[in-house]
Ligand code: FES
């Protein structure tokens with residue numbers, strides 16, 4: 071059994087595992103009880119499992135936990151709360167951006183990373199940044215509008 | 228006086244306490260047999276109940292989808308939740324309100340028409356009476372049957388219905404709450420994966436347990452019953468690894484290996500069929516009229532839900548409890564009872580949200596898998612989550628369809644006689660009605676099932692759905708060849724046959740307009756007197772600033788199409804702008820829809836947009852490939868539309884506050900979008916493509932042939 075230490079949403083986390091290739095996604099959901107990061111494919115194809123690792127958006131369904139030892143992980147639970155929503159979450163509520171909502175955790179994370187790198191993206195740039203995230207319900211245009219709106223709020227516009 | 232007839236679901240479940248209760252001061256609970264599939268149905272039900280009961284919408288909690296103490300409304304499907312389920316909910320609430328008013332009138336010794344309700348409090352001629360629903364509730368027996376006598380609110384008096392209402396299920400999904408069935412954890416729960424029987428009739432040959440255990444890198448155990456084999460363990464990572472490895476370490480006999488030939492719709496032409504003729508026989512003599520004939524087709528489609536299916540089950544004290552994200556908890560309970568040889572009342576089935584399903588995906592089967600394992604491990608809660616490739620390969624597919632349209636055209640260029648001849652597998656593979664749950668094919672001692680039937684015409688038809696044009700055509704018929712055996716398991720997907728049928732019919736109408744040298748919008752208006760149909764066509768043309776007779780064949784195209792879903796639900800017309808060189812790039816889509824009275828306008832627009840995008844994805848990209856088995860098994864081998872490929876979409880609702888009955892909208896845009904894309908591509912290229920999907924290969928082949 072090996073122990074891995076890293077930080078999740080600003081708090082230290084430590085897990086002991088038999089299989090050091092256990093994907094970070096399984097660790098978040100099954101060891102740490104953080105259910106907001108979703109399983110969609112396990113193949114790094116759909117984006118449901120996106121988290122930030124040291125600020126960079128990464129699919130974590132096939133990322134061995136051993137590879138993130140010592141790093142900072144941000145999950146959807148680290149974005150905001152109903153009482154203090156992140157501007158992205160507020161904008162998604164305002165635009166009613168989502169149907170089943172299964173894709174949204176990953177999309178919010180991808181959008182957060184985009185806005186950190188580019189505070190004033192065009193709609194085409196937002197779409198391109200979200201091309202690694204699948205939404206099967208067809209909520210795309212609402213999601214694009216919501217990200218634009220959050221960007222404006224975060225710029226103080 | 229004759230008792231008024233109750234709306235269907237209320238007639239089936241007439242006891243009012245199945246629908247409404249007042250559990251605590253200030254609180255109302257309503258139950259619906261419809262389940263939340265991401266379509267916002269629970270929000271809409273709360274709006275309907277709040278209006279009929281005269282309470283604030285915030286007081287209303289909507290419970291749904293349990294087989295105990297709730298109305299049985301069959302499946303949440305076919306855009307019928309609001310049209311029928313909402314009607315039942317509204318009437319039940321109106322009847323409950325009337326019982327309370329009658330009781331208050333007795334206590335207050337006044338006439339009922341002196342009384343009114345404001346946010347649950349009873350008022351007499353506008354003055355407070357000190358009575359409310361909650362003071363009166365203990366003395367009112369709601370275990371009585373609905374009378375259907377209470378008058379529903381006039382549309383002018385509706386306060387919540389017709390207002391855009393924020394979805395109650397959305398916040399949890401934005402803050403990462405464990406709202407999905409996948410997130411459920413039961414004490415002592417074990418994880419499981421099934422080693423899938425490749426096809427009905429396949430039998431387990433050898434099992435290399437040692438190799439599977441090695442791959443698991445953690446403790447696992449095997450559970451077997453006949454040819455049903457599952458891997459169970461405490462650690463999900465280990466069972467997932469073992470599940471993936473088992474594909475290579477369990478051998479099967481009697482394996483079928485479908486070929487690429489079988490994936491195409493025209494393969495259906497040579498298969499055994501059950502034939503039906505709906506309408507008068509086809510005239511053998513054209514009687515001087517011009518003949519038109521064209522063949523359209525579409526391949527098999529996957530639901531491709533974003534999350535693989537999941538089910539939980541626990542068998543304890545002779546009772547089986549199952550958690551599922553399927554569309555019908557009561558039908559699933561019936562199918563489980565038959566498969567497991569239990570009495571239905573020994574089973575409770577709970578609905579818990581999953582990802583969008585758009586029809587019959589793997590949800591029922593995953594629940595059945597969990598139930599089979601749970602029965603073998605009494606006391607232990609079992610959670611099964613399918614692997615991604617398992618969902619793609621084993622979910623039931625939407626059948627491939629081939630549609631031949633034949634028309635006789637009069638001297639003015641208008642169709643006078645219309646035939647739609649359809650080849651298709653069955654769109655009704657849901658459990659029950661002659662279809663097994665997947666696990667049932669692998670278990671021993673299963674009773675033979677009756678022959679499966681297609682969805683009856685009274686329910687909108689399956690393969691025949693929307694094959695009958697709504698236009699004014701003197702003589703029409705449908706010839707339906709139901710193909711009895713398909714290379715993959717088939718069942719219901721959003722709109723059933725409506726998408727391929729509307730694609731065929733509305734492309735054919737465009738071809739007739741072109742022959743007659745009449746603009747497609749003008750042509751459609753010239754053959755329809757249905758005012759609501761005309762209104763959506765005219766509206767969408769205005770939205771898109773439609774210009775008659777735009778030049779063809781210059782790479783930029785615009786197309787229109789129209790349908791009334793099932794010829795009895797929402798009217799929808801769609802215009803598509805696109806560009807084509809080797810591939811299609813969608814530029815803009817406009818949609819006008821008349822869905823009668825709309826309960827939640829923003830929710831309806833969300834559904835319509837989603838329907839447009841999903842249909843565009845089907846048309847541009849999607850077909851299940853077969854090659855020595857199902858060769859579409861992940862998002863690379865079954866791509867769907869990406870963010871950067873989705874165009875701006877404008878949706879307009881026509882008369883959403885009208886007093887016309889509310890009509891479901893979730894499936895209304897699939898057909899018109901598909902055909903509008905087909906018509907726009909033909910407009911852009913000057914060549915007609917009649918086989919879906921409209922892939923690069925097909926476009927290149929058509930251009931080369933030209
Ligand atoms: S679950 Fe990780 S990308 Fe799909």
Ligand code: FES
Nearest residue numbers: 169171205206207
């Ligand atoms: S909202 Fe269902 S997949 Fe995006």
